[in-house]
Amino acid sequence: MHEYSTVRDFRYIGIASALLLVSSIFLWLNYPTVSSYSVPYPLAIHTALETATIVLFVSVFIVCWNAFGERRNRSSLILAVAFLCAAVLGFFHALVFQGMPGFEQNNAMHQSLSFWLGSRFIVTFTLLGLALKPSDKLVSNLHSSLSLVVGLSLTIALSVLIFTLPEVLPSTYDTQTGQTSFKIASEILLVVLNLISSLYFFRQIPAFNGTRLNDLLELNRGYLCFASLMLAISEIYFSLYRYSTEAFVLIGHIFQLLSALAIYRGMVAINIHAPYAFLIKNTSQLQDTADELLLNKQRLAGVIETAMDGILTVDDQFKIILVNPAAARVFGYEVDQLIGQSLDLVIPMRHRKVHTQHVKEFGNHGTTRRQMGTSFEDFYVTGLHADGSEFPIEASISSLVEHGRRFYTVIFRDISERKIAKEKLAQYHNQLSQLSAALQSIREEERKHIARELHDDLGQLLAALRMDLSLLQRDHAMTEKSRLTLGSMDQLLLTSITTLRRIATDLRPRALDEGGLFFALQTLQKEFAQRHGVNCELIADEEQLILDDEKSTAIFRIVQESLTNVARHAKASHVEIYFERDNELLKLQIKDDGRGIEEGAMNKTRSFGLVGMRERIKAMNGTFNLSSTVGKGTLIEVEVPLPIEHLDNPTPS
Incomplete structure (x- = not known):
């Protein structure tokens, strides 16, 4: 709608400008004939036209100053001050023009034309400035008030000068020849400036028509282009007359009034109608919003239903x-x-x-x-x-x-089905945990049995065989070659007995059954350090590690598996095994300074060592935590609850 209105206004303005320009050319070509006509009642007609122009200029001041409350930018401030000052000078021009009552003086025409030129120059330079600089920044209320006071003060000072000392100003009217050369030169300058403004406004029409200056004052540059063109034409008519009763004066005033009307339409009317246009636009938008809300409501109802x-x-x-x-x-x-x-x-x-x-x-x-x-x-x-x-x-x-x-x-x-599935899953998990605990127990029993068989039966047989071999070596009738063979056999038997003891210890250390967990861990620590060349430190008290057979076996296996992992993967130089115990909890930390474990490797399905440790801790209702940083080592933390009935003289940490 707004774009259509802009195109329509631009078309009307163009048609009116063309008609008025053609009419003006026709009048200029018939200058002798037109100049011979005299206007009846020139004082009343000229005063009425000038008054209408002044009223329009005051309207421009009111809109530019107050249309948007206390907010205004520099461009709207300049427009307000300029058109108010132009209205004041135009008012004095109307009073003095052709000797209004109380203002009859010998140089009244000179004073009147001086007021008139001042007013026209203000309007012309204001439109030119607006055409050259279409946007501006906001100004403060203090700045606006000071600008208005300064503008009115200068206007009053100029008015006083024209009234009291008109002879110090360039002459604008001569009783013998009519208009002076200064007046004609001023008119020509005004024509040129207004044509320049009109050209600039014409070039800005596609980009700025119907827009605002910093969202404050809305301007229609098509009407401002028309206003500048009418001012230029009026200046030509005002430069042609010799006496104030000539028709050219009336025609010039008519074009001046057309210019003021165009300024009013381009600045005032568009801002007066803007709220109504905004209301109409908003009403349309409100209807669109209501339709959209209804559509959303229907869509929401459909979502709820389905x-x-x-x-x-x-x-x-x-x-x-x-x-x-x-x-x-x-x-x-x-x-x-x-x-x-x-x-x-x-x-x-x-x-x-x-x-x-x-x-x-x-x-x-x-x-x-x-x-x-x-x-x-x-x-x-x-x-x-x-x-x-x-x-x-x-x-x-x-x-x-x-x-x-x-x-x-x-x-x-x-979630009935989900609950049933969860309960079944929990049941299966409990069964698997029980199976795992049973398998751990069975495996320990098997290890204990195999270790005992190896140590008690096979170990004793190897020891007896070595004793017999030792007796055989004492036979003096044996040759030297046979002695060497028997010595080699003795070394092989000794190696076999050592290997057998190591295997039996790995399966089930006798120290765990004979000396308890603390002694077994000390033995494991020493063997690990000797076998792998890694500094291993055990920090614990013997009283802290007095536990039942189940917990002792589980803790020993966890430490054993951890040290095995360190030897295989960590490439560490130092391992620390630390125990802490209070009345209700046994805490174990195994820390190394190795290369650490990558995050993805902790959850590998083939990490049976870690799985076994977790299962052993879970069977004791304990907690297991593994943390590792690549390049900074690994830390295993275990906490095992100790019921009161399992305590034997615990030592608080």
Whole structure:
């Protein structure tokens, strides 16, 4: 609509400009004939036209100064001050022109034309400045007030000078010849300046028509182009007349009034009508918004109707006001059967009171969203089917206040199958844990048995064989070659016995059964340091490690597996094994300064060593934590609870 109006105004302005220009050329070509006509009642006509121009200039001042409250930019400030000063000078020109009562003087025409030239130069330079600089910055209220005071002060000073000392100003009128050369030169300058302004405004029409100066003053540059062109034409007519009664004076005033009307239309009228245009535009936008809201409402209703999850809304009296088909289907009702019913209809009897209090507290605390029933171990949100059976619900609740009333909306789903699957999964997990613990126990028993067999049976046989070999070596009839062979066999038997003891110790260290956990860990520490050349430090008290056989075996295996991993992968130079114990907890830390473990390697499915350690700790209801930084080593932290009945003179840490 606005673009159409701009094109239409531009077309009308162009047509009017062309017609007026053609008419002016026709009048200029018939100068002798036109100049011979005299205007009847010139004083009244000229005064009326000048007064109309002054009123229009004052309107421009009012709009540019006050149309947007206390906000204004420098361009609108200059326009306001300039047109007010031009109106003041135009008013004095109208008083003095042709000897108005009280202003009859010999040089009245000179004074009148001086006022008139001052007014025209102000308007011309103002339009030229606006054409050259179309935008500006905001100014403060103090700056605006000072500018207005300075502009009016200079205008009053010029008026006083023209009234009191008109002879000091260049002559503008001669009683013998009419207009002076200074007057004609001023007219020519005004014509040139107005044509330049008109050209600039014409070039700015496509970019600036219907726009604002910094969102403050809206200007129509098509009308301002027309105004500058009319001012230029009027200046030509004002430069042609000799006496004030000639028709050219009237024609010049008419073109001047057309220019003032164009300025009024381009600055004042567009800003007066802007709020109404804005209202019309907003009304259209409001209708579009209403249509969009209706569409969104229909879309939202469709989403609620087709949602797979149940959606249910209740008011502050817990009456159901909205329910979607999915919710009704979950509870075993039809939608119409639930609307208007109490929420208690779908809540088991034993939960109704507690649930109501819970929802009220939720609303009073100001929380707008809360998720409920997501813990598989605590299904405290329970629904009630139409047939009386109960089922678990996973739900989220939100509240909204409308017109002082609070409404609650619940989005939920039936998780009966998920609960059953979770319970089965937990059961399978417990069974696997029990199986793992049983396998660990069986493996330890097998290790203990194999170690005992190796040590007691095979070890004794090898020892007896070595004793027999030693007796055989004492035979003096044996040759030297046989002695060397027997010596080699003795070394092989000694190596076999050492290897057998090491294997038996790895399977089940006798120190663990004979001396306890502390002695077994000391032996493991020394053997590890000797075998791998790694500085291994054990920080513990013997009293701290007095545990039952199950826990002693598990702790020993964890330390043994950790040291094995250090020897295989860590490339460490120092390992620290630290124990701390209080009345209820045994803490173990195994720390090395090796290359660490990459994050992805910790969760590899083939990391059976770590899996075994975790399973041993889980069987004792303990906690296992592994942390590692690449290049900075690995830390294993174990905490094992110690029931009071298992304590034997514990030493507090």
